[in-house]
Amino acid sequence: MAEFDVATAAVQAALDAGARYADARVMHRRYESMSARNGEIESLIQDESAGIGVRALVGSGWGFYAVPDLSESAARAAGERAARIAAASGRVAGPGSSLLPVPASTGSWSSPCAVDPLSVPLSEKGDLLARATGTSREHGADQAEGLYQIWDTRKWFVSSEGHRIDQHIRESGAGISATVIGDGETQRRSYPSCRGQYGSQGWELVDSLDLTAHAARIAEEARELVTAPLCPAGETTLILGSEQMALQIHESVGHAIELDRILGWEAAFAGTSWLDLDQLGALRYGSELMNVTIDPTIPGALGSFGFDDEGTPAAKRDAVREGRWVGTLAGRDSAAIAGLDYAGSVRSDGWARLPMVRMTNVGLEPGPHTLDEIIAATDDGVLMDLNRSWSIDDKRLNFQFGCEIGWEVKNGRRGRMLRNPTYTGIGPQFWRSMDMLSSETVAWGTPNCGKGQPGQIGHTGHPAAPARFTNVRVGVRG
């Protein structure tokens, strides 16, 4: 039975069982990853997953049921079960649920892909990781690790309102790291980022990274870090590289503007947000250099798609404009409650998971400077890059991040290397202190954004460039 027919059968069964709205996604995903250590392949994993997830609205209660069986009978049973679960939700009912009215979209979409990543021979992929990690090992790494991951996802979406959409999204990425065991601690350097670089692209993305060319450098830097001086503790001017900026955006802007958090739907787990909808359009989030967009249309970025998992077409939107908070990441149900006229940011990490508000590509628009100009304009400060640890409170205000590497900046020059650099702050105070921003933007991909119960792993993108912040507390340690 064709996938659209399976989804349609499930939706009809939910309607027959009393739902006033239903949608269904059939998904098929192949996943492949390979990891290497010290010049040897450590693990090769190839997974396949296929199934259908059905969402039903009965009265004001939602229900969701998922099975890996794509027969018509199983799909109909899943639709009926989703409606039964939705009816049970009515036992502890809230205010009436509604969905933001949208035109019923139909269409197809595929991510750009020059080289099908699953067609690249495993031997070639393995050679790449083995060569890169072997080189790191030869240049001083105690543990040299490499990893690539590939997701090939096809999905078919049908709703009771007439949506009928299919998408084919291929995502690829890779990275390497070098760890040196010191006296009571470890030091690590990674390339191109702490998790690698990922995008909605084919193997051409991995080829472009040229992992082996950076393998020796990261090992040598990790060894140098072991004996480098500690990052000094105190308040100073902080310059962040673009990779760490991507995480800063992700944690202290991206999650904070998720409408489900703002509405309290994640209060018991992921948390809420310091943002109040009454302040939308008026609140000063950061300095006037701060322009953040929600843009799932960026070609090849990891958070890109043609339609979200409620069938809303991808569209670019402002989240912060000249430092003022102006937009959220929303879904059709949350938008209706909040009185907003847009949705488009709902996704799930597989057929078995409920679609929920997720980041797409949330990024900072480029500024007028370069990193060299920022360093040259700084008399006394610290430059940090590549994330090593991240922690932020449940309102997305109080953060502390650790980076792999830091450098002193004195009299406009990058100086000696610093180990264990950390910085901490409160989101809006921090963003309001941003006084220089580079134009050197990279659309970093984050393949491991956790949210929801049961947990879902989201793939998000974050265009980011180096930036400077004033009066930041650095050098926090235990």
Next chain:
Amino acid sequence: MTSPLDLAGRVVELVRQVAGPGAEAEVGTEYAELALTRFANSFIHQNIAEAATTVRLRLHLDGRTATGSSTVVSGEGVRDLVERTVAAVRHCPPDPGWPGLTAPTTIDGSGNWDEATAAAGPEQRAERVREFVETAGGLEAAGYCRTGQRAGAFANTAGHSVTGRSTEAAMDGIARCGGADGMARLGSFRLADLAGGILGARAAVKARAGVAPVELPPGRYEVVLEPTAVADLLQNLSTHGFNGKAYNEQRSFAVPGTEQFDRSVTLVDDALAGPALPFDAEGTGRAPVALVEHGITRTVAHDRRTAAEAGTTSTGHAVPGGAVTGAVPLHLGLAPAGSPNGVTRPGEVSGPVVDADSAALVAQVRRGLLVTDLWYTRVLDPRSLVVTGLTRNGVWLIEDGEVAAAVQNFRFTQSYPQALAPGAVLGIGRHPVLQSQTFSSAWWSALPLRLASWNFTGGASG
């Protein structure tokens, strides 16, 4: 429906057909029904369930190893998995660390199973949510109630096969009052053990006791960590410290045979005590493993590969994907101080200290902090296990054995082994509380702890 054991046997046979008699293969199959009812703003807003069978195959052929899994378990789907994995293994480099297959053995037990929990539907979960919301007494409530059942099997080409099943249930919720959140969390293999009304009342009393918090300066404070906070210590010690792969790679603090913890600390991983299958991902039977006895680190958790590297035997802690993540003790528990007095649940007390176990520790503190929960903890360095994170769901100042005031949340940066080091543990509770991670196979058996010092490095203002 094909049983997990029959399915595992079918895959083993297919491997023999496709890859020949020289192939070494291990197959894990699991049928799981998992359901979760979430509530927020005092009503059910997300309500989900899933049922799926997953097959995992690890194949070693001609000295090379590859792994695959699939939820497509039709005849065609299973054959595709086998053929794909056989094709993949031929492209892999030699695997000199292959530890071989688990030999045929019998295992203890078949898992903890409760028929009523297995049969529970959305109506039963919704009823517990209703009780939680009602006893929160008008406070805004949020959280979840979940139930699940798993039936698993393992078979390998060495002739070893095992099977088991388990049920699980958990409830976790908060009540919200004037900007303060109070929480309650409990897990079991029986839904009947979870009383939504009691948990809702606990959350509410803590929330009400948390309003109008004062801000205290960061610094080192004596603390009483409630079981919900202690679960975070167990999780990080498990993942980063007692992980056999991390130990082999010198990324762990663990030094077996060394007194690394206070003499009052005994840590035992015991999967058989909670909701878990009685064997690991390599078919090794699970049994209680003492990782720390009276402060002395005894061992770390091993699967067959990490054990072979370390020159020892598997402790039954193989997990899917363990070649990358390592062997992790996912059922770690802190042993109680003395016997639990024959009481299975600590008595209820009023105020922010909701159980008699924690109250007894609070009463011993001249000046310190009572901490309910830790949040967003991340490791700054795995070897020293310095962790940063925040307090959540309630902090109170203790003065002269009494709760004196609610306190705003702190950020902390603290080495977990140092917090439990010799002389640092001033008291341990007597009644373990089982807690789970959502839809995860990890369960922690935690007790309240009184610690001499905890390093708070930031306050609500930064």
